[in-house]
């Protein structure tokens with residue numbers, strides 16, 4: 640089984656990394672692909688380039704088995720629609736279950752994603768807990784897809800929805816950008832090597 644963990648990663652932090660590691664182990668994934676977007680379709684454009692966000696991710700996972708950075712969205716023209724990303728991953732992995740991991744905050748906006756229903760044609764969606772986001776009642780389309788246990792995700796290649804509790808870490812990239820811009824110390828919210836890269840390139844100095 641292959642896991643997919645998309646995001647802006649502006650910058651990558653321990654909220655991403657710890658949950659990525661936990662789901663890789665819980666779901667016994669062969670690998671988990673962290674996929675930085677080029678142009679996020681549903682939010683403001685990041686002022687740090689895709690290449691730099693990609694580099695920070697690579698630095699962050701360099702020594703962690705099973706976590707890989709995938710640059711397909713950076714190499715694709717136009718907005719980074721997840722449905723296109725899943726379609727290309729499905730073409731490369733015909734029968735394997737694909738699991739798309741998203742935080743509960745992202746799930747709350749899922750119905751605004753481009754062609755969101757089609758995501759289930761290519762993958763399962765696993766929603767990870769995130770502080771401040773309680774579970775809401777599901778519309779029929781999603782309720783029908785709800786899987787009760789992880790084994791079900793192994794038995795078919797796509798189409799299910801699953802909720803997974805992970806360690807709740809109240810860390811966000813917004814908070815880190817704000818700390819840096821105001822001269823506060825973001826140490827221990829993200830890997831030291833990523834922080835060193837941020838300092839070297841003087842990222843996130845503008846007010847947020």
Ligand code: ATP
Pocket residue numbers: 645646647648649653654655658740741742743744745767768769770808809810811812813814
């Ligand atoms: P920003 O503060 O800029 O919105 P972010 O910290 O939410 O950024 P993203 O790169 O937008 O990070 O998130 C990518 C994915 O990681 C999303 O699915 C999001 O829900 C999930 N995620 C981010 N931080 C956490 C966290 N602390 N716990 C669980 N999931 C997280």
